[in-house]
Amino acid sequence: MLATITDYKQKITLIQDSGLQFLDFALKPAIDAQGPGKFVRKTANGPLLRLILNEENGKYLLPAPLGSVPEVVRPESSFSLGQSLLLLSNVWLPLPFMRFNPPRTFIGGPDNWARVKVVPLPRPDQDGNTHRICIVFDTKVYPDGDENELLAPTESDITAGLKFTLAYHSEELGEFLDLTWVDGWLREVFTHHATKREQRSEADQRTALSGFEYQAHYLNLLDMLGKQLRIPEITLVAGTRQEPDIAVDLILDVGNSHTCGILVEDHPEAHNGLSQSYELQLRDLEQPHQIYNEMFESRIEFAHAQFGKPNFSLESGREDAFLWPSIVRVGREASRMALARLGTEGASGLSSPRRYLWDEESYTPGWRFSKTVGNAALEPHAIAAPFTHLINDEGQPLFTVPFDDRLPVFSAQYSRSSLMTLMLCELLAQSLSQMNSAAQRAKMTNDSAPRRLRNIILTLPSAMPKPEREIFRRRMQEAIGLVWKAMGWHPADDGFNTEQEKAASRFPVPDVQMEWDEATCGQMVYLYNESQVNFGGNTKAFFASQARPDRVRDAAEQPGKTLRVASIDIGGGTTDLAVTQYTLDDSIGSNVKISPLLMFREGFKVAGDDILLDMIQLYVLPALHTSLKKAGIATPDSLMDKLFGNAGRMDGQSTLRQQSTLQILMPIGRAILEAYEGFDPLDMSAELEASFGELLPQRPTGKVLDYLNGEIQREQPADTAAFDILHTPLIVRLSKLHGEFLSNRISITQNLRSLCEVVALYDCDVLLLTGRPSRFPGIQALFRYLQPLPISRIVSLDGYHTSDWYPFNKFGRIENPKSTAAVGAMLCLLALDLRLPGFYFKAGDFEPYSTIRYFGMIDANQQLTQDNLYYSDIDLDAADFELDKRGYFSVRGGIGLGFRQLDNERWPATPLYTLTIIDQALARKLAGDSVLHLRLAVAREAGQPTPERFDIADATLQDGSKVPLHYLRLRLNTLADSASGATHYWIDSGSVFSK
Incomplete structure (x- = not known):
């Protein structure tokens, strides 16, 4: 806009x-x-x-x-x-x-x-x-x-x-x-x-x-x-004694699909923090007259921000003029670049770096700056100032590398995990520019005072394992260091790891907080709005009105003083559940404090993007398959496997395959879902009928169309008309699509059924539904069908009335429930500082815990059965926890390892590691009659009180001979399909066809 x-x-x-x-x-x-x-x-x-x-x-x-x-x-x-x-x-x-x-x-x-x-x-x-x-x-x-x-x-x-x-x-x-x-x-x-x-x-x-x-x-x-x-x-x-700096807190909800940000200023004379908050906006650096202040896609693309002609600027004698402290773009600008990319060498971006936090290996295909005009063959490697002398080939900041090993980047083979650092650099750069901009300061009090970042709050999905969570924290710290050095606020060659080293900064270094998960934050929005807006600050009346009379209470619970809230947050990449009990203290009148107790949390890596994949596989690809058969293709399955399959293999056609999915299949899938969002289940005749081309918001690039049509026409009989994929007809009966959600053909529904079992078990007073996919009629119909609570106690935050206090409201209502995570985190932050008049909440009592309880080998169905269970009763939150030293398990080759929280093999498991055999001689032995016996141990990072990850502690063949540990590799891999060997998410590989 x-x-x-x-x-x-x-x-x-x-x-x-x-x-x-x-x-x-x-x-x-x-x-x-x-x-x-x-x-x-x-x-x-x-x-x-x-x-x-x-x-x-x-x-x-x-x-x-x-x-x-x-x-x-x-x-x-x-x-x-x-x-x-x-x-x-x-x-x-x-x-x-x-x-x-x-x-x-x-x-x-x-x-x-x-x-x-x-x-x-x-x-x-x-x-x-x-x-x-x-x-x-x-x-x-x-x-x-x-x-x-x-x-x-x-x-x-x-x-x-x-x-x-x-x-x-x-x-x-x-x-x-x-x-x-x-x-x-x-x-x-x-x-x-x-x-x-x-x-x-x-x-x-x-x-x-x-x-x-x-x-x-x-x-x-x-x-x-x-x-x-x-x-x-x-x-x-600059800041003065008469007008000191204003502290600003940045709240980021970095999702797999979308990201949301809020900035909150802390003015000493103002006690209502809600009046000092505003949405993070992104300026489009390629089209700088465009600013996007709504939630934005988490996609990133490499792009060198240039404000004119750097060669002539350098000729002036100034080397560091107009350096933007980031080499990636995020959101709509990145999506536009990805859709218009012409090059096919290497990669230019990712659907979301958060999906790949686990992957700290060099990305050997390399990264290129996304180039959408001119000679695509000249796409330069993604290396540019000011990061040229701040990171190495793997994307690791040089200040985190031993001094003698510091080599500036020469080949842009940044690990996919390091792209999270680069994404956070871009969000930091945009935040720093916005909060000190003349336009933003003009809207606030103390408009001539500088703004300085004090805290950065990151919300997390319940499904994020502890090892991944700590990588996320490290990536945020690295991004701060890179931006501070790129801006000239900290000596470029000095360390940035200890508090003493950070003290050398010209401006204070913000603290990073990661205590609140996305599902819990959605509950905060509901609690605040109901108690302060709908009940006019009478929190006791709100609790009394919502408490279920039939819920069995503990002996210590007083009627009307507790409220048990469950929330299911369906995002783009994860679906999360939190069950929290809120208790009022014994104060009189409206002056009461709410104390939370997190009773249960869980998350699965099946969510909104998987619904989009279902649309492609259930409707878009079958429509194309039918057209191929009509066009005379003898073996349409093998052709579609070549164009859209190959199980994610990154081969010579990988970029074109990925671009085909990005430019054609995904927009059509989204068009189906947009039509379905407004579907009335009573309208049995509603349908979507259009050609592929009519459903696309913009025409695909000529290179993609030439690739697809050329491959198809090569398989056509000589006497048939040339095939054009954009003319493929598509008819979707929306009532049939609606029924898929109740028949388990939509992949997310099985996990939602499992989560509803927990909600019913905990006898909750209210169930909140958040996240954009929760607005689909089929999702809401599934919850009404399962009824984990009476229907009147299931509240969807899509369109939920909040009045104007809610930053992302539209006509006083929540337009996209994805925003509730960031807004809830803002409420937690303000409650900690007593900056929510009339609302007293012990946000510090929210204590996330590790959900890794049962650990073992995951099978092809993403299940951890009792036969494959290696370790039980794991507690990574206990400082003295150790794995059983007698706990050996047998290995006959590479396997995927994961965990579940409940002692129930029906409960969905979450991938965590892949174990691979590196030594070729050992691999041959295991391919024969040998069996390897492994034992794992927990490992702690320096300065951390509790264990964070697993390492291989001992490896022995069945004859008792020891195996050197470097013959094996235990590597973090949290992709949902990692057990089957996947290393790329389907959006990034373009592989959507399965035979």
Whole structure:
């Protein structure tokens, strides 16, 4: 969506060293209201001067300093603003935003700290504006006397309170246009666009360059900015005793499918934290006039953020200008890049780094910057400043590597786990820019005070095992270190691991908290809204009204003072359950405190994305199969296996297969689900009927269509019409789809049945349904059918009425229940600091626990049967826990290992490790008659009080001979299909067809 336009005051502030800061403006340009721009050369060698029209006599005057008499001259050339906009739109240009003394006496520099981009809109905005103008400032400040003092602001600019403004008159520009790097930049932009947009010949361009036409268009643009926009004067400020920094907490719910973020400011004089919160927004760096402030996809794509031409910027003498502290994009910008990618070498992104936290091995295919235009074969390796000297080939920050082993990245083979670090870097960079932006500060109190990050709160799925949780924590810490170093806030070569090392930072390092899971956070939204909004702060009345009269209570429970709430959160990658009992204290009136007790939590790695896969496999692929048979394909199964199968094998066609799934199959699957969301189960005739092409939001790339149609046409008989996959017809009876949810053909339903058993066992008062898939009619029908609680006690948070306190509300209701995790975590945070007036809650009592209780080999059905159970009664939360040293188990080859929480072999198991035989000689022995006996032990990280993971402790052949432990590898792998050898999620491999 277009960035909201702020009505800036005449004078605004930017925060020193707050990274790149953007100002957005909208305009319907008045094209040549006084006629085309008229120009003369200052000397034979330039630069051009833009003449001033004397409206009284129609003559043109030379620009002159204040107080002097202007000279009348005859124009040498004339160029319209319309042509200038055609040539200079959609490109970053240097902007002369200079120091000055009032009223407009410019005092030299800084020359390289501001850029501008003018973007024509495809259609006028709601106010009739046809163009968006984005100005970006690099707020890095240098010491006085630094070699960059004429290129960037200095400390004396801060202390003296100097102002900066746009220089747009010719006499104000000084030597700016004569600077070699500025001249080269403008010449290159003009030459490129004169060829591409005006199809001008080389001879015409040479003539234009010799006449300085490129400067004329640039001066036209500056004149438009200066006269038709109200661009404010700017002062750079830092925190002072009179106006100290405002602490900001960042809450992130990083999901497998979508991510949600909230920023909460802590103003000393304000005690209602809800009024100081706002949604995290992402600025599209490729299309900077676009800002997305809703939840965003967790997809990442490698992309080098460039604000103009870095070679000319470097020529100015400034090496670190306009460095964005991230090399990936997230959300809608990443999705757009992925859908338009042309290259086929290596990979350019992932559906979600959280799926691959376990994979810390080098990714040998390598990573490339996503390139969507030009020569796709030139997709560069994903290596760029400022991370060139901050990470190694595996994506590991150099400050975490022993000093002698620190080698900067040469080959971009970053582990997929390290991509979580890079994703978090991007979210940090966006957060830091947003919270200190002039537009955001203008909405808050203390608008001229700097904002500093104090805490980062990460919500977690209940299904995340403890080893994976600790990797997530480490990735967040690494991201903070990388961003702090990239921003110049911490010495680049120093360590960033201990509190003493972090103390060397110019700005405080935020703390990381990971105590609250997503399902529990959804309960917080319900508790707060019911007690404070619907019951007007009378928490006792709320508890009394919701408590089930038929629930058997413990002897210590007082009627009306406890509430047992279950919540099932269906996300994109995990489905989580939390059962919590809330108890009121003995206070009188509304002044009561709620204490939580987490009774049970569980999670499974089957969720919304698996429903999407079901749509593809149950409807999209069968429709294509039918069309292939009609087109004369003799063996459609083998052809579809080649195009969409191969069981995730990353072969020579892997990128095209993945792109085919991403550009065609997934959008069609989503279209089916969108149609189904609005389905009325009483309408038995409702159906979706369309061709593949009609259901796609954008046409696939030519390379993908050529690949699919070419492979199919190669299998067609010679006398048949050429096949076009976009013409494939699709008919889906929505009533039939509805029935699939009740017949167990949808993969998630079996896990939901298991979770409903637990909800019924705990005799809960209320069951909350959260997560976007919970809005599907079939999901809601399944819960009504199973009835773990009376239907009146099952509450869906989709469309739940909250009023305006809820950050992501739409007309006072929750539009997407995915947001409840982040909002609930915000409520927990505010409750800890007593910043929720009238709501008293012991959020510190939420204590997550490890759900690993029974451990063993997982079979092909994702079950851990009693025959395959190796260890029981595991407690990774006990500091003194050890595995049974007599607990050996037999191994005859590579196996998948996992766990379940309950002592019931029907209970779904969760993958955790894969065990592989590395030594070839040992593998041959095991392929014969030998059997290997293994024993595992728990391992602790330095400084951690409880064990976090399993390691191989002993390996012995059946004849008693010891096997060196390095012959084996126990590797974390939490993919749902890891037991069958999968290493890629289906979205990333494109493998969706199974015979």
